[in-house]
Amino acid sequence: DGGITQSPKYLFRKEGQNVTLSCEQNLNHDAMYWYRQDPGQGLRLIYYSQIVNDFQKGDIAEGYSVSREKKESFPLTVTSAQKNPTAFYLCASSITTGASGTQYFGPGTRLLVL
Amino acid sequence: DQQVKQNSPSLSVQEGRISILNCDYTNSMFDYFLWYKKYPAEGPTFLISISSIKDKNEDGRFTVFLNKSAKHLSLHIVPSQPGDSAVYFCAASALGGGATNKLIFGTGTLLAVQP
Numbered sequence: 001d002g003g004i005t006q007s008p009k010y011l012f013r014k015e016g017q018n019v020t021l022s023c024e025q026n027l028n029h030d031a032m033y034w035y036r037q038d039p040g041q042g043l044r045l046i047y048y049s050q051i052v053n054d055f056q057k058g059d060i061a062e063g064y065s066v067s068r069e070k071k072e073s074f075p076l077t078v079t080s081a082q083k084n085p086t087a088f089y090l091c092a093s094s095i096t097t098g099a100s101g102t103q104y105f106g107p108g109t110r111l112l113v114l
Numbered sequence: 115d116q117q118v119k120q121n122s123p124s125l126s127v128q129e130g131r132i133s134i135l136n137c138d139y140t141n142s143m144f145d146y147f148l149w150y151k152k153y154p155a156e157g158p159t160f161l162i163s164i165s166s167i168k169d170k171n172e173d174g175r176f177t178v179f180l181n182k183s184a185k186h187l188s189l190h191i192v193p194s195q196p197g198d199s200a201v202y203f204c205a206a207s208a209l210g211g212g213a214t215n216k217l218i219f220g221t222g223t224l225l226a227v228q229p
Contacts (some may be wrong), residue, residue, distance in 0.1 A: 003181075042118070042203060042219035043158070058216070090157050102148060103217060105157035106139075 003027070004106035006091050011111045013078065013085060017052035021076045021093035022107045033092040033103060036060065049074055067093060078111060086113050117141045119205050120220035128228050133191040135223050137204030140185065144206040148217070149189045152201045159204075162189070190209060194227045201225070 004025045013019045023032065031050050035043040045058030049068040068074050074093075078085045087098025089108050092103040127133045137147075141201045145166040150158035164171040164178045164187070171178050177190045191198055204220040 006157075040123075040221065042221045043205075043217075044219075045216060048216065088155075093159075102160055102163060104160060105150075105158045108155065110155065 016080045025072045025093045029093035031094045034076045035082045037088040071103040118220040124224040126226045127194045130193045133194045135189040143208040148205045150203045
């Protein structure tokens with residue numbers, strides 16, 4: 001059945017380490033997104049991608065990087081430059097970046113710093 | 115500057131009664147609005163949406179009302195059920211002119227439906 005998968009469910013990062021969060025979708029959606037959720041806050045956009053091999057910075061891109069080599073995959077790397085990485089990370093996809101492109105979310109990855 | 119605001123962090127309702135969750139926005143360019151439901155440690159689930167050309171959209175127990183002049187929307191859940199207990203996020207986007215579908219989220223309202 002179609003959906004969005006994120007792995008791992010929990011991820012631990014050591015100081016100075018880069019870690020990569022996986023996001024895969026089999027919905028044949030063109031657009032994919034990464035959000036971050038902190039306690040008591042809404043979701044904030046980190047990066048988004050409208051098509052393969054293209055991506056744009058969101059509102060809080062500093063300390064993160066992405067790639068979009070395949071339509072189905074949009075991995076997010078949390079680099080050592082991200083000073084406050086502890087958060088719940090959500091990946092989403094939508095059928096279009098135009099009108100009525102409702103976004104559908106994966107189950108999320110919780111990143112914790114050791 | 116928060117463009118989408120959910121001023122009630124929490125709401126408690128008796129089972130069977132109506133739940134009304136509110137959302138205000140400041141950007142007059144927003145023309146598409148969505149409600150998502152989220153359980154702890156899970157991704158948000160899409161509930162219902164409304165375009166700015168409408169003032170009401172209904173789907174089963176869920177109805178969203180949009181008041182453009184007041185820049186206000188609300189989600190009504192009737193009747194409320196214990197399984198509706200979750201955090202509800204309001205989101206908005208400005209889609210005109212083929213703009214990228216960037217959603218701006220509110221901070222969420224925790225709904226607790228008491229049996």
